[in-house]
Amino acid sequence: MSDVRAGIAAARSIVVKIGSSALTDLESGLDRGRLDVLVDALEARMRAGSDVIVVSSGAIGAGIAPLGLRKRPTDLATKQAAASVGQLALAHAWGTSFARYERVVGQVLLTADDISNRAHHANAQRTLDRLRSLHAVAVVNENDTVATNEIRFGDNDRLAALVAHLVSADALVLLSDVDGLYTGDPRKPGPDGLPARLIEQVDGPDDLDGVIAGSGGALGTGGMASKLAAARLASDSGVPVLLASAADAAGALRDASVGTVFAARPERLSARRFWVRHAAESHGRLVLDDGAVQAVCLRRRSLLAAGVTEAHGNFSSGDVVDLVDLTGAVRGRGVVAYDADDVARMIGRSTDELPGDLQRPIIHADDLVPA
Template sequence: MRARIAGARAIVVKIGSSGLTSLAGGIDIDRLDRLAAAIEARMRAGTDVVVVSSGAVGAGMAPLGLKARPKDLATKQAVASVGQLALAHAWGTSFARFDRTVGQVLLTAEDIARRSQHRNAQRTFDRLRAMGAVAVVNENDTVATAELRFGDNDRLAALVAHLVGADALVLLSDIDGLYSGDPRKDPSAHLVDFVGGPEDLDGVIAGSGGALGTGGMASKLSSARLAADGGVPVLLAAATEADRALSTADVGTAFAARPQRLSARKFWVRHAADTTGALVLDDGAVRAMRKRRSLLAAGVVGSEGGFHSGDVVELRNLGGEVIARGVVAYDDEEVAGMLGRSTGDLPADMHRPVIHADDLVLIG
């Protein structure tokens, strides 16, 4: 798995706030320069790199005279608006040393959740890479609301890794890997150098974020598993070891990817898209779906919420458990008139499945 990460032709590198900023002085230019140099070395070796950079709020705090990370949304957004400009300038200046152009990409959760915006973002990344520029990504904190947030940049990085078709995700933070507990509080905590499956996480206790960021080990662990579930191997390492993390990948914790990568569309359905309603299925339809078959109207016994053709809906069994997600082919009003009916009893324009097998993703 480390060899796959070291030899990946396209990677996403996420850098935490603690690797770029400090409470006292905003952006630490020396640290940022070292990270940019390590990324440039990887790019010159032939790898496409997308950078997910935290630090906008941390970068904006010092210029505004703040000593602690703001807690209310309006102040966070105001501080981020100052910090985003400073952060983008710092990345641009640092990469200019290598005659490398930087493009800033600001995303909200809605940009990933909506398929049309998802595709637009994908095209932007593809064009930046084709022109030899490095995309520096952050959540658009100045407009994102509490209801429309990724939660943190670790999750954003995992989603971007699949969005751009990356072969690996590297998460760089202020700790050198996944530990069984917090090594700063528990002397007996040990490094978990490889996670091949859930069994390797038995007994692992992951904590929340620090003073400058919103992530923490729990966030990194969740995001690493999300990326790995989509088929992208992950390396979690210290930002101070970026040189090795981005070359030999012989540091930190490596997370194994699932054997078969989900298609971009299925990953989007499973992890990124918002759901707008739900369908309730009988036991026969549940068994058919587990065999990767399309969902026909005969197996649908109930419909909840309002949705349109092309929306993502949850699929539930009779006990209310969510067992899958899928892209529905009909509006909710049409589905209501199709419940339990065999294909032969429906009009000719309704003979296609309610959800095609190619648009179905099992949960769990």
């Protein structure tokens, strides 16, 4: 067994994401039998000594059948209506299943704003930590009944990765209808006529060369592309990841012997730097000349006004903005020290040319995160 698998198997604090397809189907909605099997595996892991937080998809899927819908809705209002029905059923099902082991379940519904807003971020963290300290099982889901297209996480894979960092988890386990990361669609032959190959471990970006990841299925919003993005997000923040099939939940949670594992970077990002890079909403963008890109994004120097060629967005001091090069490629993110109007006055000017109240860097090196 690799060191990465051994680390996940021994993790004392884990986040487990359950995909919609593992819990629901279009005809009957929520499948309580499958949920019970998953809870059995989660309970076994908790009895082995691990703290477990569950990120559960399936609210919209659980509401489809009761409302008489024939497929996953595409318009926002019907999605929210299905979620309002499904969240109730889903929370009750998790609570009933864990009650077999005399476990109490707490439902935590989050929107993207709860992660991107620093104050809400801290509140969510305290709630999850307190539930764990009280030995309750936190079941987290995106609050689909109020989330709009503009304030969505995009999928629960990303939400799970953000929650894993939020609670400083030792590992993230993504369970869905796929049994790992393949070089392509395992149901189809590749360009060379050979079947796709399972990638057992990803140690870095080079291991993903040539990998083709697709979008989600009928019930979910994710797919391999979202799982891959979430795994890279979590591993980049110092959290190792296991991607496996929900049908293999027992093995995944017992000894991490199945699926694909993603090694974590050696050093976990600080909470602030992770927030800047992955969680905070961008309120604008600054275009940097080539010299500023080299100094700021590669050598981690503070961003001075002289290196900025354009500013876009109605941002305020303390907001996060994207840093882009002259081609428009994002090269980093940072917390801007001035309002947009002030930055507009500073663009391209040396520090000596600016009035005293505008002589600080536009973004200090401590508030910069390269892409």
